[in-house]
Amino acid sequence: MHNGKPGESRKGSDNLIHKYIFRDKPVVIDVNSGAVHMVDPVIYDALDFYRDKTCDKTAMEAALVPKYGAEALAEACSDIEELIAADMLFSDDEVSTEIFETKQPVVKAMCLHVAHDCNMNCAYCFGDKGAFEGVRCLLTPEMGKKALDFLMQNSGNRRNLEVDFFGGEPLMNFDVVKELVAYGRENEGKYGKNIRFTITTNGILLDDEKIKYINEVMDNVILSIDGRPEVNDRMRKTVSGRGTYDIISKNYKNFISKREGLYYVRGTFTRYNLDFAEDVKHLLDQGFQNVSVEPVVTSLEYDYALRDEDIERILNEYDRLSDMYLERALKGEPFDFFHFNVDLNQGPCVIKRISGCGAGTEYVAVSPEGDIYPCHQFVGDPSFKLGNLEDEKFENKMFDQFNSAHIYNKEECRSCWAKFYCSGGCHANAYQSSGSILEPYKLGCELEKKRVECAVGIQAYLSDEFEQEGVL
Numbered sequence: 120m121h122n123g124k125p126g127e128s129r130k131g132s133d134n135l136i137h138k139y140i141f142r143d144k145p146v147v148i149d150v151n152s153g154a155v156h157m158v159d160p161v162i163y164d165a166l167d168f169y170r171d172k173t174c175d176k177t178a179m180e181a182a183l184v185p186k187y188g189a190e191a192l193a194e195a196c197s198d199i200e201e202l203i204a205a206d207m208l209f210s211d212d213e214v215s216t217e218i219f220e221t222k223q224p225v226v227k228a229m230c231l232h233v234a235h236d237c238n239m240n241c242a243y244c245f246g247d248k249g250a251f252e253g254v255r256c257l258l259t260p261e262m263g264k265k266a267l268d269f270l271m272q273n274s275g276n277r278r279n280l281e282v283d284f285f286g287g288e289p290l291m292n293f294d295v296v297k298e299l300v301a302y303g304r305e306n307e308g309k310y311g312k313n314i315r316f317t318i319t320t321n322g323i324l325l326d327d328e329k330i331k332y333i334n335e336v337m338d339n340v341i342l343s344i345d346g347r348p349e350v351n352d353r354m355r356k357t358v359s360g361r362g363t364y365d366i367i368s369k370n371y372k373n374f375i376s377k378r379e380g381l382y383y384v385r386g387t388f389t390r391y392n393l394d395f396a397e398d399v400k401h402l403l404d405q406g407f408q409n410v411s412v413e414p415v416v417t418s419l420e421y422d423y424a425l426r427d428e429d430i431e432r433i434l435n436e437y438d439r440l441s442d443m444y445l446e447r448a449l450k451g452e453p454f455d456f457f458h459f460n461v462d463l464n465q466g467p468c469v470i471k472r473i474s475g476c477g478a479g480t481e482y483v484a485v486s487p488e489g490d491i492y493p494c495h496q497f498v499g500d501p502s503f504k505l506g507n508l509e510d511e512k513f514e515n516k517m518f519d520q521f522n523s524a525h526i527y528n529k530e531e532c533r534s535c536w537a538k539f540y541c542s543g544g545c546h547a548n549a550y551q552s553s554g555s556i557l558e559p560y561k562l563g564c565e566l567e568k569k570r571v572e573c574a575v576g577i578q579a580y581l582s583d584e585f586e587q588e589g590v591l
Contacts (some may be wrong), residue, residue, distance in 0.1 A: 135171065135209045137536035138163060141576030144443070147208070148575060150536050154207040157579050161187045163194040169199070172209045185342065214473060224515045225275040230484040230495040231266055233258040234287035235427060239321050239363060242354045242466030243387060243415050243423060246287065251486065251499035257292045259276035259489040263299045265508045266485045271310040273513065280307075283317045285484075285495055286401060290324040300336050318339070319385075322367035323357070330374050342371050345386040346398020346412070354423070372406060374415075383457060386412040393432050396439040403447075403454055411457035414566055416548050425562060434569045441573045448581060461540070461574040475542025479505070493521060496547035497560055522548065524556045531559055540571045 137148045145163035147156040161183070168179035174196065183192050231241070236255040237244075239542075267282070282303065284296050285386055303314045318333060319341040331338060344367055345351040352362025375382060384407045385510040388395035395412050402410050414433070417424050425433070444459060474480075479493030486498055489508035497503040506513050526532035526543045535541075545566060548560040 130485075135532050136166065136538060139167060139572055139576075141177050141572065142441075142580060144576075144580060146446060146572075146576055148536065149202075149208050149210055150539065151212045152190065152200075152207055152210040153539065155575055155579050156202070156207070156208075156352055159195065161417075163192050165192065165195045165199060166208075169209065172203050174199075183455060203511065210388050219236075222301060223275070224238040224273070224480065224518045225277060226270055226273045226480045227277045227279070227482055228281040228283075229266065229270045230283045230285045230342050230482070231258070231263065231299075232484065232486050232495070232498065233263065233284050233289045233299075234292040235487050236291055237287045237321070238291060238358060239288065240356050240358050240360070242249045242356075243389060243417055245417070245496060246498070251287075251339075252527060253486070253488075256487045258295055259478075260298045260302075262296050262487065262489050262508065263295055264302050265489065267299060267303050267306070267314075269491075269508055270313050270314075271486075274310075274312065278311060279313050280317045281317065283319060284590065285319050285510055286322070288321050290320050290329060293324070293329060293475045297332065317341075319343070321355075321363070322370045324361065325367075325370040325374055327373070330377055331375075333382065334378055338382075340374075340378070342367075342374070342382060342384045343386075344368065344371065344384050344402070345388070346392065346395065347401045350392045350398055351386075354387070358462050368405060375407065380408070380515055383409045383455075385457075387415050388412055388431060390425055391423050391427060396436050396443060399440060399471070400443060409455040409457075414563070416551060416560065416563065427562065430562065430565050433566060436455065437566075444577055448577075458570040459574040459577055461571070461578060463500065473527065473539075473542060474522075474525035476524075476544070476546050478546045479515070493517065494546075494547055496551075498551060521556070522555050529559060531564070535564070537568045537571045541567045 122475055135150055137150060143195060146161060147158055147163065147166065148154070149156075158502050164186075165174075165179060165184055168175045168182075174197075179196075180192065187195075199208060226371040228542070232251070232450070234257050235253060236257065237246075267543055270280055270282065284299075286292075289296055300316055303316070307314050314337045315525070316336060317339040318337050321343045344364070345355055348364040348368075350364070351364040351367075355363050358555055359364055371384065384402055386395070386398055386399065386402070392398060399412055414425055415423065419426065440456065441459075444454070444456060447453060476482075476494075482494055483496040483505065484492045484498050485508065487491070490498075490504055491505040491513070492498045492500070493505065503517070505512050505515050522523055524543070524546060526535075526538045529543055530544050532538045541564075544559050544563060549556050549558055552558075552560040552563075
């Protein structure tokens with residue numbers, strides 16, 4: 120068990136710090152500076168008596184002198200005061216939202232739907248089995264070129280741009296993918312841009328020819344698979360109803376054996392596999408070293424939907440996954456779990472800390488018909504249609520709405536210790552769960568806070584372990 124008390128996680132005074140136990144080691148996060156401290160138990164307990172930067176010493180001494188002794192407590196308070204003076208504890212929030220008030224619509228990333236069709240029939244698909252509540256169709260080369268032109272023309276001074284070929288299943292329209300990559304490379308110099316291409320695939324059509332091409336031109340590749348054969352095949356079936364594990368796992372192993380660039384195998388866990396750490400283990404044992412497993416977000420009308428009563432078990436599963444991560448890392452066999460990636464030395468830029476989701480402001484999705492949406496999860500919803508590539512002039516009528524959807528305008532985010540890590544979360548998930556992009560997806564919040572605790576704890580733990588061993 121990680122915690123002295125299972126699941127112990129306590130807010131710091133006035134929500135300026137967050138403290139919790141990770142693998143029996145007390146961890147303290149200073150919310151506003153991002154400083155992370157692995158502390159002695161006496162410091163951990165003493166912090167309960169601080170309100171902002173002041174301390175109720177009478178109450179603290181009465182409670183803690185019998186437990187730790189006067190000398191140890193005085194030393195702990197001295198250490199705390201030093202950290203406060205260095206703005207590493209109870210630091211002030213000095214982030215300004217002025218940047219949002221003057222921000223202009225500049226698109227830097229696009230999710231390009233090259234196929235509103237799919238050769239699979241996944242039970243939890245948010246995209247209506249590839250059709251996105253519309254007709255099944257493929258992106259034409261002409262419309263795809265207009266999409267790339269749109270991106271380059273509306274990216275302002277941004278030099279580095281991103282295009283994700285998405286669907287449905289983009290490999291069903293692979294010739295168009297190749298034509299668009301060539302078009303992007305031919306024209307990016309004219310606009311002074313550099314396009315980073317990625318592709319997301321279900322793997323059914325991933326043959327040697329496509330693998331060779333993808334490895335030559337794609338900066339990142341997302342490979343969809345849910346984990347163990349029985350888990351994957353329960354939700355991810357072919358149109359005819361057959362399981363897909365045997366086909367795609369073989370194709371993915373062939374792919375990564377030839378891949379030198381970045382990739383992730385990405386799974387989805389549902390109520391049917393709350394033991395998803397076993398799915399991560401399975402994928403690692405198959406040779407996949409870059410893994411992402413995401414919670415399903417769907418209506419509670421479905422049996423596989425995650426429910427509030429599942430939260431405790433899911434949180435415990437992230438603890439199990441942390442154990443697995445550390446065990447392998449300490450043996451010199453590290454792997455990359457997407458949600459455990461956190462940089463304790465250099466946080467993201469201010470705008471990313473405040474609003475991590477660029478949907479509707481810096482990021483758009485484009486359908487095969489040329490319709491423009493804030494992101495791929497809004498595609499097909501007419502109330503979120505921003506325009507069409509054929510429009511004479513594009514005016515993002517929802518820019519102000521999405522631009523203002525940052526953590527300081529979200530009541531629940533303002534007082535949350537994890538706000539600068541999650542940056543307010545996913546707008547689409549918020550809207551799907553509450554009907555408003557300003558009200559975060561509550562279950563998702565609980566899971567994200569746990570992932571952050573694990574990610575921060577892992578990095579701090581490894582740093583501490585290596586320092587003790589003289590490695591650092």
